[in-house]
Amino acid sequence: LYDKTGEQHYDIISAFIKSLRGSDPNAAVYWLARMIEGGEDPKFIARRMVILASEDIGNANPNALLLATTTFQAVEMIGYPECRIILSQCATYLASSAKSNASYMAINEAQALVRKTGDLPVPLSIRNAPTKLMKNMDYGKGYQYAHSHEGNFADHEFMPEKIAGTKLYEPGNNAAENRLREYLKHNWKDKYGY
Incomplete structure (x- = not known):
């Protein structure tokens, strides 16, 4: 499903981020599921969404950074398996948000x-x-x-x-x-x- 130590790790996080940036919540949640099923560290995923919220959404929707930061904090507190829901909420929100770099x-x-x-x-x-x-x-x-x-x-x-x-x-x-x-x-x- 997912090799979190090899090239696939970078390919899938790249696909995830590019799906968020490209405003495709369906693709984003698919790549998110691939990472979750492969046992990826949820904090790694959440950190990448915090960066994207500022870099690719920015002032088009300042609430995106608040949600991504809160997601990171919640993931840290909750952990698997329930944090998958929090990650999905954030990913679908970020993908569906207006974009600005x-x-x-x-x-x-x-x-x-x-x-x-x-x-x-x-x-x-x-x-x-x-x-x-x-x-x-x-x-x-x-x-x-x-x-x-x-x-x-x-x-x-x-x-x-x-x-x-x-x-x-x-x-x-x-x-x-x-x-x-x-x-x-x-x-x-x-x-x-x-």
Whole structure:
């Protein structure tokens, strides 16, 4: 049925993850059953669903990460045989959910930018100023506390000067992230091109 120490282990987890990503709950639950029947560690399966919930669903459905994390915790508490039901619930939910890899792409872009631009200075206005000396050096000067402004938003520069205005997060094209895009567009106007 399943060789959990050989190539088939990787082939079947790959088929499972790709079925979840491809929005096929039927295929996902089939590959899940293959792993369960083969005695795969349920925590391994649950961990992979936690990763997928963030990487492939993300802000299209933030509840997916909550369910996947709760699934991992429940699997840890319950174990076989009953944890198979919990794994199935999570797998069918994740497969049936809207998908977005926008957060995954954003962190990839941000890390590439950091590698390219190096150690850019934190703008003085958003530096921590716990001492009088730091305050005298203008740390925190001009910072606008968002909650002191209408709509809990202040148009403030949070990026280093050299990369100000750089857009790293592009919301996906789905209902939830379209709402995020509209919120960002309303607040930032033309700054990031949302």
